[in-house]
Amino acid sequence: MKINTNFRRRDVLKITAAGTCAIAATPFSANATPQSVQAEIDNLTGGKAFEDDARVVLTLPEIAENGGTVPLTVSINSPMSSEDHIKAVHVYADGNPLPEVASYYLGPFNGKAELSLRIRLSKTQSVVAVAQTNTGETWIGRKQVKVTLGGCGG
């Protein structure tokens, strides 16, 4: 009997953790998780493991008051020469209803691998930027953002 009660309590906790936003948004709440973001990264790299890299810097407010529009700058320390450049940058958020945010495809003509955008964050979570170089390397940068008002209401 005790086990049964535990399970129930856990289910309740799970639903609460998913947040009011997800409940309002999707009845079959399939929220993004750090695991689903990792699955997206594995998809890009073919399952090869990569460590986080200090060359990928995410600039975001530490506390976002309005999750509906959070300014994000992804800056990657790369010479952007024809021999050594960033060819793609993928941005993920691990607590949103869907993990993907945006992908950008660059080249040496960009001169500087820096992108700014504004994103939606439904709750406090980590934003992950994955940079792919022309030489087949993958660099990953992360930053946690505290969200006081979720942004999935649009």
Add this chain to the structure above:
Amino acid sequence: MATKNIKPRVRVPKKLTKGQLFEVKTLVSHRMETGLRKDKETGATIPRDIIRSLNVTYNGRNVLYSVWHTAMSANPYTSFYVRAEDSGTMAFTWTDSANQTYTKEVAINVTG
């Protein structure tokens, strides 16, 4: 289900010198409906209506291709860098989830 009154806006420096690195700022007014929200009265899901991609060419050469998802804010803003080469045109094409496109062209003035 294309949104009406889409206004694409682009800002680039007025004068550039050859080889100069410059920032291109883009903004398009669009509500970026996620497809996850429900109508409060009817309970029906509001269909997804988002800008899916932005493609930028500089004198015919592709300088940025970008794919967006629902987590891009309403009125999606993006800025990026390009190196100035020759005077000419920078052309921007946004494509929404109904495959409708919105375009904008700006002149690039390179001196010296």
